[in-house]
Amino acid sequence: MPRGQCRGQGWWHGKFRGCGYRITLGREAVLDVLSSCGGHLSAEDIFIKVHSKYPNVGFTTIYRTLDVLCGLGMVCKLDFGDGRARYELAEGPKGAxxxxxxxxxxxxxxxxxxxxxxxxxxxxxxxxxxxxxxxxxxxxxxxxxxxxxxxxxxxxxxxxxxx
Amino acid sequence: MPRGQCRGQGWWHGKFRGCGYRITLGREAVLDVLSSCGGHLSAEDIFIKVHSKYPNVGFTTIYRTLDVLCGLGMVCKLDFGDGRARYELAEGPKGAxxxxxxxxxxxxxxxxxxxxxxxxxxxxxxxxxxxxxxxxxxxxxxxxxxxxxxxxxxxxxxxxxxx
DNA sequence: CTCCTTATTGAAAATGGTTTCCATTACCAA
DNA sequence: TTGGTAATGGAAACCATTTTCAATAAGGAG
Known part of the structure; x- marks a missing residue:
């Protein structure tokens, strides 16, 4: 069923697994926040949103997940010069x-x-x-x-x- | 004698005093380093060079001086995304x-x-x-x-x- | 479905660039 | 020369991010 999965819960699961990454709660939560909220979120912004829904997900996971997503080109890391990085979904299936x-x-x-x-x-x-x-x-x-x-x-x- | 002072030791002294800033050893040293070395110096680079000549000048002064110089538009603060700021002389009398x-x-x-x-x-x-x-x-x-x-x-x- | 390997995780500590604190020093106008 | 105040340095604080490490859980093999 890969065809047509560009939208739906798991459009990125294939890409993820294909690269040897596991699908985890934390990773899903981070991607959820990134795609449901607008751009320019700081790691802390994301942590707060994720944490309010899944209190077990820690700050470290947020950073690590964002790092993976950047590496896969699914997320862009932005720097507006205020000392904290921002993240937004890259262009693509659901990107802006x-x-x-x-x-x-x-x-x-x-x-x-x-x-x-x-x-x-x-x-x-x-x-x-x-x-x-x-x-x-x-x-x-x-x-x-x-x-x-x-x-x-x-x-x-x-x-x-x-x- | 302000005329013609655009080059020479103290081309910036007038501007400095005019803005209510004092001329100090540390500030002279920082400007010396910035104008004698090429661009893209980190605060640490500058500190090392200044410190080797004037061991009494501390790290704090480097940062504070750079801040003042940026405020006066004499220096540009650059960010190349590697987690440390770089500084270079702005365009002008002696700038590139x-x-x-x-x-x-x-x-x-x-x-x-x-x-x-x-x-x-x-x-x-x-x-x-x-x-x-x-x-x-x-x-x-x-x-x-x-x-x-x-x-x-x-x-x-x-x-x-x-x- | 269960087991097992190993990627992933959370909490806490470490990191590293930069800023703040505060008592001391030293410009420079008068 | 002197006094008022800006500037200084050293240490501590800050703060976003990274690392450490033992515990956990994803997911392929059987």
Missing amino acids: RHHHHLVCTGCNKVIDYTDFIDEEVDLLRQTEKGLEKKYNFKINDHVIQFYGLCDKCRKEGGKDAGF | RHHHHLVCTGCNKVIDYTDFIDEEVDLLRQTEKGLEKKYNFKINDHVIQFYGLCDKCRKEGGKDAGF
């Missing part, structure tokens, strides 16, 4: 469409934007190709982020969380 | 020209590149304007970075520092 991030350094709010994405991706692809050739790099990833003050923080007089 | 970063996730080597910078900056400026308008943000900064494996790490078989 490609986007970049606009980060408020006042309140740490993050806006996903898709405006200009096409132009950005075009330029990035072109730049990647040029850089790979010139420096003989194998480029696997890129980061584009804008930092600034959001509407609300501008009005409250540019206090700034720094970094 | 605008560039972006290509980071090897194998050995953490960082290449400054200026290729495609003009196109990138054009696109960024345009995107910034659009985002500012749409989301009523005041954008102050951006990050563009590429991650991958450098020539050497590719050959050694894609071991990856992760993050």
Whole structure:
């Protein structure tokens, strides 16, 4: 029954087992949270949500699971410069469409934007190709982020969380 | 004699005093290191260099000074995702020209590149304007970075520092 | 279904970069 | 020179993340 399992409880079970990983409660819980809540969750956010439903799942498991999921390319680890990593489901069967991030350094709010994405991706692809050739790099990833003050923080007089 | 002091020992003294900051040994030492060594120095790198010349200057002062310098826009704090911040002199009298970063996730080597910078900056400026308008943000900064494996790490078989 | 191997787990301790505390020191305007 | 106050250093605190290790449980073999 692999066909058609792209949605449903276990769309990722096959991939998981295929890579030699076991399906466990903790892993299911983490994936549940990631797919039911919006993006940009910190490990702590995820822990709190998972823990409220499954009090036996510990912090360590959250980190370890996120690590596995990143390794499988199912989750993206994000860094908004506030000293804690954020995680979001990667694009794919249930993932969101490609986007970049606009980060408020006042309140740490993050806006996903898709405006200009096409132009950005075009330029990035072109730049990647040029850089790979010139420096003989194998480029696997890129980061584009804008930092600034959001509407609300501008009005409250540019206090700034720094970094 | 402020005129013409853009180069020389104390080109930044005026700016510093003007902002109410005092000129101290530690601050001079940090700026010396930053301008005599290339970019991408970690706080520890800077501490080691400063400390070898002025053993009385402590780690705390390095961090505090870097913080002040960032606040004045004289230094940029960089994040290459390896868990420690890097610092480099911002553009200006003695600063390097605008560039972006290509980071090897194998050995953490960082290449400054200026290729495609003009196109990138054009696109960024345009995107910034659009985002500012749409989301009523005041954008102050951006990050563009590429991650991958450098020539050497590719050959050694894609071991990856992760993050 | 049961057994067995071994991946996975939780709790607590360790780690490591960065920040804070606080009593002491030293800029620099007057 | 001096006084007020910014700046300092060393140690302790912080805090997200990782490691350790004995206990647990997933899931293939039988």
